[in-house]
Structures are given as structure tokens and as C-alpha cells.
Amino acid sequence: MSDNKLDQAALGRVGMMRQTQQEYYVMRLKALAGDLTSRQLACISSVAEQYGRGVVHLSTRQGVEIHYVHQDNLERAKQVLAEAGIEMGACGPRVRVIVACPGNETCRWGVIDTKEMTRELDARHFKAETPSKFKLSVTGCSHNCTKANENDIGIRGAIEPRWERESCTDCGLCLSFCPLKAIGREETNDGHGFHYAVDEEACINCSICTSLCPTSAWVVGRKGYTVFIGGTMGKVPRFASILKRIVETEEEVYELVDRAIASYRKHGLKKERFGHTIDRIGLENIMEEILEPELQHIRQH
Numbered sequence: 001m002s003d004n005k006l007d008q009a010a011l012g013r014v015g016m017m018r019q020t021q022q023e024y025y026v027m028r029l030k031a032l033a034g035d036l037t038s039r040q041l042a043c044i045s046s047v048a049e050q051y052g053r054g055v056v057h058l059s060t061r062q063g064v065e066i067h068y069v070h071q072d073n074l075e076r077a078k079q080v081l082a083e084a085g086i087e088m089g090a091c092g093p094r095v096r097v098i099v100a101c102p103g104n105e106t107c108r109w110g111v112i113d114t115k116e117m118t119r120e121l122d123a124r125h126f127k128a129e130t131p132s133k134f135k136l137s138v139t140g141c142s143h144n145c146t147k148a149n150e151n152d153i154g155i156r157g158a159i160e161p162r163w164e165r166e167s168c169t170d171c172g173l174c175l176s177f178c179p180l181k182a183i184g185r186e187e188t189n190d191g192h193g194f195h196y197a198v199d200e201e202a203c204i205n206c207s208i209c210t211s212l213c214p215t216s217a218w219v220v221g222r223k224g225y226t227v228f229i230g231g232t233m234g235k236v237p238r239f240a241s242i243l244k245r246i247v248e249t250e251e252e253v254y255e256l257v258d259r260a261i262a263s264y265r266k267h268g269l270k271k272e273r274f275g276h277t278i279d280r281i282g283l284e285n286i287m288e289e290i291l292e293p294e295l296q297h298i299r300q301h
């Protein structure tokens with residue numbers, strides 16, 4: 001069969017993309033949060049041998065791709081992969097496979113359980129139709145390994161530090177080890193002689209102060225998730241905007257993501273990335289729409 005008879009849009013929905021070479025396709029596989037079992041890797045290897053050219057390509061978004069699959073073998077290869085529990089990825093204007101770092105499961109810097117959050121977001125949104133491609137990332141702390149602020153929605157583990165005067169020896173170390181120089185010291189007339197405070201706008205909620213203070217005078221005040229919206233790289237890059245600096249529960253993150261995607265569906269033009277929709281409609285307007293139910297709740301209580 002000639003490949004111009006195949007439904008390219010339908011193939012794209014399940015992660016199969018036409019190659020430069022006539023009649024050959026890339027099979028993009030789903031590795032949620034970058035995870036595959038060793039058995040699945042063995043199966044991918046065998047499919048690449050049998051139906052591709054024995055090469056597997058790793059994409060920049062934790063995807064695993066088998067190239068050079070002839071169109072006549074696509075269905076059979078897909079079936080073999082499915083038998084090993086390997087799902088296909090996605091292409092085109094829809095929610096793509098979510099990327100995530102290991103988070104606090106194995107990384108000692110991790111503030112949040114990235115895997116659990118990724119599974120829930122995947123169950124809610126994977127392959128949902130959107131005006132253009134839509135990328136989510138979950139990253140366990142401000143080291144930002146999966147680049148939360150380069151995604152349409154990024155979620156980053158965060159802590160909010162609180163200073164405890166009783167434990168502080170006024171050694172001044174935190175003034176230098178805060179990477180954003182967000183900690184300030186003031187002389188006071190209250191009998192203690194000094195006070196340390198954080199500039200909340202400058203702080204990236206990174207936990208360096210709470211980890212490195214020699215007397216534990218910086219403690220974790222609140223812990224949760226920073227939610228970013230509107231990041232994109234590609235042809236017209238845009239760094240994401242902070243939707244909410246500290247979200248304290250997973251449920252609230254899920255609600256914000258639901259509403260952000262709904263807002264994008266409502267306002268986005270075809271092929272327009274979410275960040276560019278935000279710039280066209282206005283960041284304040286979009287933020288108000290996403291956060292409004294919460295604001296109403298706060299106003300009522």
C-alpha cells in the first residue's frame with residue numbers, strides 16, 4: 001500500500017510518524033516519567049531488530065523511538081509491544097507523554113513524589129485534544145532537571161523557608177549560600193539586634209537554606225508545588241510564568257491543571273502554543289480564570 005493512502009492524523013494520535021523515507025515510519029513509545037522495565041526494554045530491542053533497523057532513538061522528552069518500521073509492519077509491531085505493556089506515545093495537537101524526574105523516590109534532593117503525580121496527570125489528560133501540542137513536566141525540586149518552566153504546564157517541588165530566631169547564631173552564612181541572594185539581614189532594636197528575612201519574589205523555594213544552615217534556624221515552613229504555565233521552546237520560545245508559587249496539596253495541583261487546559265481549549269487558536277495564547281489574551285486574565293474558583297473560596301471564608 002502506498003503511504004499516502006494511510007490516515008496520517010490517525011497514526012499521529014498513536015505516535016506513528018511518517019519518515020523522510022517513503023513507506024517508513026517512526027514508532028514513538030510511551031515511557032511515562034522516563035520509566036520502562038528491563039523486560040520492556042528487551043521487547044523494544046527485539047521489535048527494533050525484527051521490524052526496524054536494530055536502532056532505538058531516545059528523544060529529548062524521555063521518549064523511546066523505533067525508526068525505519070515499514071508501514072506494512074506497524075500494526076504487528078504495535079501488537080507485540082502492547083503484549084509487553086508498552087503503550088504508544090502521541091504526536092500532533094494533544095497532550096503528550098508527561099516527563100518527570102525521579103523525585104523523592106530515589107533522589108536525595110527530591111521534595112515531592114513526581115511519579116505518583118505524573119501517573120495521575122497522565123490518567124486525566126494524556127492524548128486530550130488541544131489547539132496545539134501540549135507538554136507537561138513534573139520535576140522534584142528547584143534543580144529543575146525536567147525543566148518545568150519550558151513546558152506548557154510545569155510542576156516543580158518547592159519549599160517555603162521560615163526563619164527561627166532562637167536557633168540563629170547570626171553567622172551570616174545563609175546570606176552567601178542562597179543562590180538568589182534572597183535572604184536579607186537587618187539590624188533591629190528589639191533586644192536581639194538582628195533579623196533575617198526572605199524576599200519572596202526572589203526566592204526560588206529551593207531548600208538550600210533549610211539544608212545548609214548549621215544550626216537549623218531555617219526550617220521548612222510550607223512544602224508543596226510551584227505551578228508554571230505557558231512555557232515553550234521551539235520556534236518562538238517563551239519562559240513559563242508562575243501560576244502559583246506554593247500549592248500545598250496534590251488535589252489542588254490537579255484542579256489547576258484541569259482549569260489551565262480548559263482555559264487553553266477555550267482561548268487557544270489552532271496551532272498556537274499555550275504561552276502565546278497567554279500573551280495574546282493577557283497573563284492576568286488567564287491567571288484570574290484559572291485561579292478564580294480558589295479566589296471565590298477564599299472570599300467566602
Ligand code: SF4
Binds near residue numbers: 108109110140145
Ligand atoms: S529535579 Fe531535583 S529531585 Fe528531580 S532529579 Fe533533579 S535534583 Fe533530583
Ligand code: SF4
Binds near residue numbers: 169172173174216
Ligand atoms: S546560616 Fe543559619 S545560623 Fe547562620 S545566619 Fe543564617 S539562619 Fe542564622
Ligand code: SF4
Binds near residue numbers: 183198203205207
Ligand atoms: S529557599 Fe533557596 S532561594 Fe529561597 S531563601 Fe532559601 S536558599 Fe534562598
